[in-house]
Amino acid sequence: MKRWGIAAAIAAVAALGLALVLGLVIGSPTGAGDNGDGYRLYCSAGLIPATPDHNASFRGGVVLDFDRAAPCHEPQPSSAAVLFKAVANGDSPFSLTEVGWLYVLLVFVVTLLAAWALQARGPRRLLFLIPPLVPLLEPDFARLFISTFAEPTGLFGAYTLLCGVAVIAATEVDDGFERLSALVLAAAGGVVGGLAKIGYLPLFVLAVLVCAVTGARAGHGRWWSGRIFGPAIAVLLVLEIIAPVRANLGWQERTFAEVNAVNLVYTLGLVEMPGSAPGLGLPAEAQQSAGYAYFPKGPDKLIGADAVLADPSGVKEKVWGMLLDQPFVLAHAVGTGLQATYGRGLPYLADEPWTPAAVQPRGTGRVSGAMGGDPETFRQWLDGMSLPWWPSLLVLLGLVAAVVSLRRRRRWTTRYGVVAGVATAGALGIAVMAVAGDGYYEIAKHVWLAAYLLDVAVLSLAVMVVPVLVRRARELSARRTARPAES
Template sequence: MATGTADVTETSDPPRRPDPPAAPRPSGRVALGAVAGLAATLLVVLATRLFSARPLGVTDNGDGYRLYCGAGLRPDTLDGVASWQGGWVWSYALGPPTCADPVPSSALVIARATTLVTSGTWSPAVLGWTYAVLVGLVVGLGAWAAAAAGRRRALAVAVPVLPLAAATFPRFFVSTYSEPAALLGTVAAAVGVAAVLVTRREHRSARVVALVLTAGGGLLATTAKVAYVPVLVAAVLVCAVTAVGVRRARRAGPALAALTVLLAAVPVTAALERQQEAYESVNAHDLVFTTVLVELGPPAAAELGLPPEAVALTGNGFYNGPPRPEGQAWWEDAIVRRPGETRNAALALLAGHPAAAARAVGVGLQATTRADLPYLDALPASPSRLATPSGDPGWSGARQPDLAQVLDDPGRPAWLPSVLVLVALAAAATARWQGRARRWSLAAGLAAGTALALVVVAVAGDGYFEVFKHVWLAAYLLVLAALALVGAVGTAVLGRWRVRRGE
């Protein structure tokens, strides 16, 4: 997700090979880390305008309640709800939890922690400041670790931070969604990978810190929202193949990978069970009607055991679409009583048609071009306004052809994200022959591969319903992949120029 060259653990070592002496550390690493951390915090603060009276945040689309109810937050609005207020709600009253089973998320842990340092009322702006400081802490640690290989190489950790300069991503820090914790975790993992790639195996303490950032970031992202499990997989993979020193010390990476998997097992399993319990029917409906029937056409209904009248619902999501056919025997049987079977059959049918599956993933990748999510207002809501009933049907992906119109609106080439993924993966596959540019190519491939996996999980999990928000984190990773590819090209050109000059 950033730059550098990792040492993969070898299969064997010469007998009784001693550890090499520790590499000399550049002086001033603590000061460099402190400056880098402060700069990152300031970048987030400026991007979200936290110094102003009207910071940038994200309107609650109804998902926020599942988290803030567990933190004992009650929206200070006329109707007592936070969703669709024409902006994000500035003020919440503090009290006991208002729901018995809030969504299990690391974002809830962070939100609860911020309520402990406030009294009377609470604002998402407090969360914004908290996440800004946490980003600074992560970047500071990463810069300290990367600086073990030299001060210039410490600049590698700036790459994962650069996308935060635009409000597209950090404005989620000022919200009660699970996404902000996932973004923080992904940034931490990316910073950790950057430090891993620029250091060498003899930089033992630096690499251990970098690996802890990588593993911890993947764990934080996945426990924020289980759909982000590809970030954890990427983090574990990096830890598993990274060497630290030689002989016994080199096992630190694989050991940390195994520990991370063990720590993630219980919360991830619990989150999956909660998802199935609460949303299995919703997800089954969305997958069948917003994606499978859209891509495969009317014949797919019969293959799924649905009657001909089911075709009329093609493109309609469970929420924000036309009324559901509740009470009709075929829908109740397929979606309410047997959602798991229906969903599995839909996925199998889609997998049996590779072209349709590729189109579905392509739609998810194209949706990353709209990561700005303008349908979720960025400014604070008016305290005198009542909530509107629902969101925009095109942006929610709940109705066709509204979704197609939104996809085509930005004027960006629809094929661009797909080509970016292919180029990044090809660059990573050929990295061993790229000289100094290989570190950039490996980073690009890791970021693009993780983004692709996030898109696949999003589409397979809930179809096209609200696909723009579901692939928002993938958009951040694609930006990292693009930056890494630019770095690879720049490094290759600079290297060739130096060869011609005889340097």
């Protein structure tokens, strides 16, 4: 009961902190305005924005109020839609703040279970909650919990997955029920996060790998009994997700095949591989349109776009083949995607509530640098960043830390490297999916979740390294003190 009491107190603090950041308790709600993607989610619940033109896109604020309408014909298959409809179903007018409260409740439940399980080896290991929880409360991440995007569901899934990984790192195989709780958290996080949108599928892959290599022995069974639960859950996850992933891929291909192909070719392919237009079946003059995306002007302004629209899947495969043949170009593209995690604030998405008196900001037809829609603003945005190499270096450090922590598990602080490794692997996977799926268009939003994962890795590495540095400093100080005494 004491452990549950401590866990409940920590979960309540986490939930209250999130509610305060979202402005659900004091002040006005803070969310993320729609950029046109929100329709995919709210239409599935039969909602329509309560604005004069029933449009929520680029309104200069976050549209919180919705009226009822007929559900759309083909909504996006997503775990985000499942959660959204769970709170939005009904006949009365709907407020987006209800979605924010749903995530507050879900964060409370996940934190409660993780905090209870982490105390299996003593209360000090509650510190394992710090890396995944603290970044979750950053306004740049938390505000999207009040939005009509799929991203917050991915964020909640990533948080749940990392809580499970933290419990695994802090416990042993013989901590049966705590380890089983960790496996449940990791599996649930992988499913919820990985199915939020196809670009977050790496979260599911990580959940499967984590479960496959994790032991959990309930009671005093034989030695091999501790190796059954994790792999069994991993197999069940793979079998369970096949149909949803196929549905999501099919929807993406039917709905955005042309858009994705144009963005991939013009914002990444022609930019990173100048002169590749003929190899893609485009006229050589198409190089003049390099860096420009499908939106906001449309493909009519792009030289050779008709060839891309005629065979979007074939052209995308050609770009992928060229990137695989030039690994240094691919590495640079992924590095640019990781660098774009600096744009986590998504400044082009308003955060204050929309009111009838709100005025749509000027220049919304011009693509900002963080949106990656034209070469000039995008390059200026990237060049204005300090330490552009840091996110890529952080991924390398996180992966190395994971290897070190798995080989040296005697000190429990070194096990934070496991959390850092999973977080950085997830960030790398999301960056790869982003650049390979839609080029550099809206790259900051597409790698927004990777920014959260990198923040988790930073905190994990700090907790892992700082005690070592302090210990070394004390040993050095003790040696210096001992030398004069001996003489």
